[in-house]
Amino acid sequence: MNKKEVHKALAEIVGEEYVSDSKEDLYIYSRDPGLAEPHEADFVVLPKTVEEVQKIVQLANKERIPVIPAGASLSLSGLTIPYKGGIVIDLRRMDKIIEVNRRSRYVVIEAGVTHGKLKAFLEEQYPDLCHSLPEAPPSATVVGNLMIHGQGHLAQQYGFNSSMVTGLEIVLSSGEICRIGSCALGSYWFSLEPFPIPAGLFLGWFGATGIVTKAGLRLYPKKKLRDVEVFVVEDPNLVPEVIYRVTHTEMAEDITTSAQPYPLMFRDIVMIQIYITGDEEEELEFKRKLIWSSLRDIINSKEGGFMTLAPNMKIAFLERPMSNITRFADVLKGGGFVYCGAIIPIDMFSTALKKLFEIASRNQVTFSHTGRVIGRGHCMMFSFAYPFNREDPESMEKARKAIQESYIATLEIGGIPWKPEPPIQRVLLEKMPRETAELLKRIRSLLDPNGIMNPGNWSV
Amino acid sequence: MSVDLRNVHRCFRCGWCKLPSTFIDYNCPSYVRFHFESYSPGGRLWLIRAWLKKELRWSDRLAEILFSCVGCRNCSENCKMRFKDEVTDWIIAAKSVAIEEGLAPPKVREFLENIAKFGNPWGLPRSQRATWISGVKKYEGDEYLLYLGCESSYLEAGRKVARNVIEVLEAAGISFGILGNEEECDGNEAYMLGEMGLFQELAFKNMKLFQELGVKKVLTISPHAYNAMKKYPARSFEVIHFTQLLYELVKEGKFRFSRMECKVTYHDPCFLGRYNGIYLEPRKILLSIPGLKLVEMKRTRENSFCCGGGSGNFVFDLLHGMESPARVRVREALETGAKVLAIACPICRCMLEDAIKDEGLEEEFEVKDVAEMILDSMKSR
Ligand SMILES: Cc1cc2nc3c(=O)[nH]c(=O)nc-3n(C[C@H](O)[C@H](O)[C@H](O)COP(=O)(O)OP(=O)(O)OC[C@H]3O[C@@H](n4cnc5c(N)ncnc54)[C@H](O)[C@@H]3O)c2cc1C
Ligand code: SF4
Ligand code: SF4
Numbered sequence: 001m002n003k004k005e006v007h008k009a010l011a012e013i014v015g016e017e018y019v020s021d022s023k024e025d026l027y028i029y030s031r032d033p034g035l036a037e038p039h040e041a042d043f044v045v046l047p048k049t050v051e052e053v054q055k056i057v058q059l060a061n062k063e064r065i066p067v068i069p070a071g072a073s074l075s076l077s078g079l080t081i082p083y084k085g086g087i088v089i090d091l092r093r094m095d096k097i098i099e100v101n102r103r104s105r106y107v108v109i110e111a112g113v114t115h116g117k118l119k120a121f122l123e124e125q126y127p128d129l130c131h132s133l134p135e136a137p138p139s140a141t142v143v144g145n146l147m148i149h150g151q152g153h154l155a156q157q158y159g160f161n162s163s164m165v166t167g168l169e170i171v172l173s174s175g176e177i178c179r180i181g182s183c184a185l186g187s188y189w190f191s192l193e194p195f196p197i198p199a200g201l202f203l204g205w206f207g208a209t210g211i212v213t214k215a216g217l218r219l220y221p222k223k224k225l226r227d228v229e230v231f232v233v234e235d236p237n238l239v240p241e242v243i244y245r246v247t248h249t250e251m252a253e254d255i256t257t258s259a260q261p262y263p264l265m266f267r268d269i270v271m272i273q274i275y276i277t278g279d280e281e282e283e284l285e286f287k288r289k290l291i292w293s294s295l296r297d298i299i300n301s302k303e304g305g306f307m308t309l310a311p312n313m314k315i316a317f318l319e320r321p322m323s324n325i326t327r328f329a330d331v332l333k334g335g336g337f338v339y340c341g342a343i344i345p346i347d348m349f350s351t352a353l354k355k356l357f358e359i360a361s362r363n364q365v366t367f368s369h370t371g372r373v374i375g376r377g378h379c380m381m382f383s384f385a386y387p388f389n390r391e392d393p394e395s396m397e398k399a400r401k402a403i404q405e406s407y408i409a410t411l412e413i414g415g416i417p418w419k420p421e422p423p424i425q426r427v428l429l430e431k432m433p434r435e436t437a438e439l440l441k442r443i444r445s446l447l448d449p450n451g452i453m454n455p456g457n458w459s460v
Numbered sequence: 461m462s463v464d465l466r467n468v469h470r471c472f473r474c475g476w477c478k479l480p481s482t483f484i485d486y487n488c489p490s491y492v493r494f495h496f497e498s499y500s501p502g503g504r505l506w507l508i509r510a511w512l513k514k515e516l517r518w519s520d521r522l523a524e525i526l527f528s529c530v531g532c533r534n535c536s537e538n539c540k541m542r543f544k545d546e547v548t549d550w551i552i553a554a555k556s557v558a559i560e561e562g563l564a565p566p567k568v569r570e571f572l573e574n575i576a577k578f579g580n581p582w583g584l585p586r587s588q589r590a591t592w593i594s595g596v597k598k599y600e601g602d603e604y605l606l607y608l609g610c611e612s613s614y615l616e617a618g619r620k621v622a623r624n625v626i627e628v629l630e631a632a633g634i635s636f637g638i639l640g641n642e643e644e645c646d647g648n649e650a651y652m653l654g655e656m657g658l659f660q661e662l663a664f665k666n667m668k669l670f671q672e673l674g675v676k677k678v679l680t681i682s683p684h685a686y687n688a689m690k691k692y693p694a695r696s697f698e699v700i701h702f703t704q705l706l707y708e709l710v711k712e713g714k715f716r717f718s719r720m721e722c723k724v725t726y727h728d729p730c731f732l733g734r735y736n737g738i739y740l741e742p743r744k745i746l747l748s749i750p751g752l753k754l755v756e757m758k759r760t761r762e763n764s765f766c767c768g769g770g771s772g773n774f775v776f777d778l779l780h781g782m783e784s785p786a787r788v789r790v791r792e793a794l795e796t797g798a799k800v801l802a803i804a805c806p807i808c809r810c811m812l813e814d815a816i817k818d819e820g821l822e823e824e825f826e827v828k829d830v831a832e833m834i835l836d837s838m839k840s841r
Contacts, residue, residue, distance in 0.1 A: 017781075020496060022521040024507055028498045033473045046495050072475055073497075093495050116483025124484070124758075138483040139475030323540040329472035330541045336472060390469040 001063050003042065010045050010087070013055045018046040018093070029070070029080075029088040033329070034338050035388065035400050036078025036421055041068070043087045048094060050169065050177060050213040057211065057452075058175030060087055066455045069207040071112065071144030074136055076338055077421040079148065079206050083456030092141065094213065097121050104190045105129060105219045106166045108183075111143045111212055115321070118142055122219070130154075130222035132161050135325045135370075143212050148419040149204045151381055153254040153275070153320065154220055156247065156373045162203040166191050167216030170202055173209075173448040181216065189216030201443060206419075207454040209447040223277035225284055226253070228317045231272040231295060233304040236350035240377075242272055242304065243346050245294040247377040251287035253277045257371035257380075259353060261360075270353070271307070273317055328368055334389020337368075338399055340406035342382045344415035346373070352382045355409040359384065363402040365395075381418060384409070422456045429458075463549040465557070468509045470543055473502035477535035477547060480763030487759060488535060489768045489785035490528040490778075498525055501535035501547060508554040518558070523565045526555055528778040530785075531652040532766035533734040556654030564653075567776035572655050575645050575662070580610040581775045589613045590640040596626055599637030604629075604700075605675045606636045607689075609682040610645050611774065611806040617813050618806030622681050624831035625702045629679075631838065632714040634705075636679065642669065646680075648688035648731070652771040663692040670697055679705055683731035683738075683805045684770075690736065701732060703804045703830055707741040710748045710834075717837040719751040724833070725798035726754060727789065727812065728764035729805035742804045742830050749837045755796040757789075765789050767811040774807045786815035794824060801827045 001009065003021070010019040020026075021043050031038035042065070047053045060067045066086025073080040082088055092112035099108040100122075109118065115131075116138025122129050132152030134145055142161075145152075149162045158164060167181030167189040180199050181192040192199050202210050231242060239257065246252050254275040261267050274291055278284035298304045309317070316324050329337045344352055353369065360367040371382045384406035388399035407417045407424045411431065417424055429437045444458060445451075451459070478488040478500045486492050491500040498507060504525055510516040529551045536548045558564050559572070574583035590613065599605045606626070611618035629636055647662035666689070670678065677698045680686040689699040709715065724746055732738045739761045746754050759765040768777075768785030779785055790812055793801045801816075803809050812827045828836070 018495070022519070023516060024519065024521045024525060025496050025498045027510055027516060028496075028503045028506060044496065074474065090495075090497065114479075114483070116479050117485060120482050120484040137474040137476050138479055323476065326472065326474050326476065326540050327542075329474065330470060330543070333467075333470055335470045391466075 006059070006063065006065065007043065009059050010043060010056065013059070014045050014047050014052050020044050029090070030082065032073045032076065032078055032080060033336060034076035034078055035336070035396060035403070036081055039081050039083050040085060041082040041088045042085045044090060045087055046090050046093045050171065053089065053171045053211055053213055054175050054177060056087065056089060057171050057173060060452050061173055061175060061450055064450050064452060066452050067211070068454050069211045071141030072114070072137070072139050074140045075144070075148055075419050077419050079419065079421070079457065083422065086452070089211065091143070098214065099189070100126055100129070100219070101188070101190065102126060102129065104188070106190055106216050107131065107219055108167070108189045108214060108216045109142060110214055111141065113142050114139055115142055115145070119320070122222070126219070128222055129219040131217055131219055132158065132164060133320055134161070135321045137326055138321060142217065143215050146203055146215060147206055147212065151372055151374055156252060156255050156375065158218070158220065159375050164218040165199055165203060165215060166218055168199055168202060168212055169214035170210040170212050173450065173453050177213075178210070183216060201447060206457040208457045208459070209444060209453060223283075224279050225281065226275060226277045226318060227284055227288070228309070228314065229274045229276070229288065229291065230307040230309060230317070231274060231304055232269050232307045233272070234269055235303065236270050236353045238298065238303060239270055239272065239349045240346045242295060242298065243373055243377050246274055246291055247373065249290045249294050250376070251276060251290045255373040257349070257369070259369040261366060325370065328385060328387055331366060331387040332389040332392075332395060334387065334391060334395065336390050337385055337387040338403045339383045339385035340403050340410060341418035342384065342406070342410035342415040343374070343379055343418050344382050344410070344413060346377050346380050348413045348415065349380070349382065351413050352409070352415070355413065356384050356406070359402050359405045359409065360386070363398050363405070365398045365402050367402070382415070425458055463546045463553050465508070465512060465550060465553050467543065467546070468505050468512070468550050470541065471502050471505040471547070472541070473506055475500065475502055477501040477539040479538060480534065480759050481538055482763055484758050487538070487763060487765055489530050489532055489766045492785060492788055493768070493779045493781065493783050494528070499528060501539075501551075504529060505547070505550060508550065512557070518563050520565070523558070523563065524778055526551070526558060527565060527568055527653075527771070528773070530766055530768055530770035530773050530779070532730045532770055534766070537734055537762055552652060552654050554654070556656060559654050568653060568772060571772045571775055572650060572653060572658060575650055576658055579645050580614055581649065581772065582614060584614055586641055589643055590638065592619055593622070593638070597637050598640050599673055599675070601674060602635040602637040604634060604636040604677045604679040605670065605673070606638050607646070607678050607680045607685055608638060608643060609680065609685040609806070611810065612681045613643065615806065615810050617810035618681070621806045621809055621829045621831065624829055624835055625681055628706060628831045628834050632709045639669070644669065646682070646685035646688040648684040649772045651688060651691065659688070663688070667692055667695065681806055683729045683736070684807060687731040687735050701738060701804070703732070703742045703745060704738065706831060706834065707745050710745050715834055715838055717749050718840045720749055720837045720840050721751045722800060723753045723755055723798045724800040724802050725757050725793050725796045726802045727757070727767065727793065727808055728761055729803065729808050730764070730766050730770055732804055733764055734762060742802070745830050746802060746833060749833060752833070752837070755798055757792050757796055759792065765792065767808045769807040769811040774810055784815065786811040787819055790815040790819055790821060794821060799825045800833070801825060802830055802833055803827055804830050
């Protein structure tokens with residue numbers, strides 16, 4: 001088929017209005033807000049149903065045209081850039097919240113549902129339930145987040161968001177529709193287990209093995225009250241111990257870390273935000289007390305202490321998602337930042353922070369660190385974040401260099417770069433034992449024999 | 461408006477701005493209609509930048525992307541950056557560049573040329589501006605100049621609003637007069653479309669006329685006129701939207717309401733709400749009607765979902781179709797179970813009435829303006 005015929009075929013599937021090869025749309029879908037080089041797509045399509053996705057993929061597979069599933073393209077690592085051209089499938093018209101099972105605490109959503117929409121929906125209809133909300137802009141999709149093993153505000157209690165999946169509906173590269181979990185046997189979407197868990201063939205693969213069209217996701221009790229305490233230390237070596245103690249109490253909802261050079265009051269300190277929740281003041285007070293007493297001797301030795309928060313600071317910390325994180329993109333008045341999210345053992349916190357300072361100073365860039373504890377101290381996401389100015393090539397180059405060095409530093413300290421951009425994915429594949437890389441390659445070619453699914457990602 | 465388009469690169473394209481503050485659903489009308497990222501506020505800003513940097517050439521698609529922004533200001537309301545207030549102005553400034561370079565789509569050009577030549581966007585004769593209205597005296601030093609605006613002069617939906625407001629004002633014994641065929645366009649849409657020269661000319665003409673007539677208070681039917689006149693430089697008169705005055709009259713007990721069992725939802729017009737912060741008055745008027753139950757739509761007040769009529773779209777309607785903002789809004793209103801969709805803007809009335817017809821919902825519920833609700837209650841005794 002020539003391009004015109006492909007266009008016609010796509011228009012027959014989704015309707016003329018929802019397919020485009022106009023240079024304006026291609027411009028937008030050829031890049032993301034990060035620093036990856038743009039690559040031009042051939043088409044953008046906006047399907048509404050799983051059948052439409054199926055037909056698009058069947059067509060693409062037959063014609064050997066790459067397909068790139070996309071949500072809001074906010075990974076900042078170029079994960080939806082069509083490196084080999086092809087059809088970008090923007091899934092955000094598929095935005096139905098299909099079902100909530102309150103007693104079994106799960107929700108079933110279509111691929112394009114945003115975190116914002118799910119949060120708002122639950123607040124309105126099921127105020128005692130919530131999902132694990134990342135600090136990404138609320139326009140980011142839930143499924144996009146699952147496909148990169150994202151983490152939200154419940155990560156400390158329940159782990160990576162992808163481990164909260166209870167079922168998946170996937171369009172394979174062949175166009176077949178596959179269901180995984182209890183939804184494969186009946187109408188309930190409550191659990192992936194006790195099957196052998198093929199969800200791992202799709203989660204974390206950046207769409208390189210299939211397109212998720214529906215997902216079941218665990219919901220969790222949402223308490224009526226939420227508060228934050230900020231523990232401050234000057235010595236970053238103390239951070240792992242603080243986290244160990246607080247996680248031991250099992251009283252915190254979320255534990256995050258931050259360090260930044262500006263404003264000056266935040267320089268040379270590490271802040272550990274400890275969020276607590278409760279249905280009643282008494283419950284909050286009880287949790288607060290246990291957390292305080294777990295840190296008593298550190299406070300007594302004056303090595304750390306709780307910070308008194310000005311009301312506006314407290315509001316900023318309690319905002320969900322925290323818009324301050326997005327606002328980092330305007331630090332250089334330049335519309336951008338990039339971050340390397342390193343998944344590291346908590347023990348490596350101070351080493352990672354030292355690396356961040358070194359990288360920032362070597363490249364003369366400003367920076368910010370935020371981190372989030374995942375599991376009861378089982379690991380954490382440690383971000384090395386650098387702003388840049390889109391109009392200033394020098395600042396972009398500096399940020400680009402700093403981020404590359406951060407990826408390397410992550411590997412050096414034994415961490416795993418999270419949502420790595422394709423060149424770093426290749427570094428990872430090269431660094432791992434040949435057999436492991438080979439296994440990934442075999443899985444990929446089994447699921448995508450023609451190499452059409454988000455090519456450039458997880459390819460050896 | 462003084463914005464520097466060179467700052468447009470500061471947009472991160474993060475997308476907070478296409479949602480309301482509650483995040484319940486997308487709230488940028490053109491994004492809702494087209495669903496390509498290019499039609500979202502961030503996508504549009506990135507394309508403006510690409511165009512200004514000559515990475516992209518002007519095209520029909522770019523024209524549609526730019527001019528399908530209805531200027532509803534949801535993006536400025538919800539962008540999280542320090543430059544949030546400039547977001548809508550950047551889009552207007554880009555329209556200005558397109559206009560200056562003669563690139564605006566023919567429908568937009570025609571719209572503006574008609575305003576310039578005929579004082580209304582349809583190119584209808586000035587002599588027809590007030591022919592439909594009878595029995596209303598011309599302004600001659602009355603307390604209020606009732607400014608009807610183009611929509612209330614030429615569109616049937618708008619005329620209904622004007623008739624209702626006039627009837628209420630008469631019932632309350634208010635001293636007012638109109639300009640008749642001498643009335644000139646207020647210029648709001650010229651401003652929103654970036655035709656600043658035309659806006660200034662209209663502002664100047666209106667101010668000159670008002671000054672000559674000794675006008676102290678202008679009462680507008682349309683929030684668009686209200687918004688435009690608030691921007692007139694060195695304005696020597698007060699501008700009041702009709703809901704503000706009616707609320708004062710309600711408080712003064714000028715109307716004798718009867719009980720009216722009725723479930724009503726109110727649609728905030730962008731130029732009253734987000735632009736000028738007027739949310740309470742229309743609601744308070746409605747709530748003062750005994751028996752009336754006011755139910756809110758899921759997107760309301762600062763988060764109101766625009767009817768899609770702004771920035772000239774009520775005439776050239778680049779957003780028409782099944783997912784037009786007005787049709788989406790009507791479905792949302794229907795979800796509340798209300799029987800009446802109350803409005804305070806003639807353009808909203810026109811857009812939403814058409815949408816009700818397109819949705820085949822004439823039997824389910826109807827659009828009424830706030831003044832009409834007062835009249836209904838007064839008459840139902
Ligand atoms: C300011 C900011 C803060 C952030 N904070 C966090 C945070 O706290 N936690 C966090 O986890 N993330 C965070 N992120 C990263 C990211 O934005 C989120 O993870 C977001 O949820 C990703 O969703 P998206 O819709 O942007 O996905 P996209 O970027 O569109 O997609 C991500 C990947 O998944 C693939 N994909 C998308 N949809 C599908 C599908 N249906 N089927 C198969 N593959 C698919 C894409 O091809 C791509 O490879 C942040 C980003 C920003 C800009
Ligand atoms: S206008 Fe503001 S909120 Fe919208 S995409 Fe740009 S930076 Fe983000
Ligand atoms: S002003 Fe309204 S229509 Fe225009 S970009 Fe902003 S939200 Fe969209």
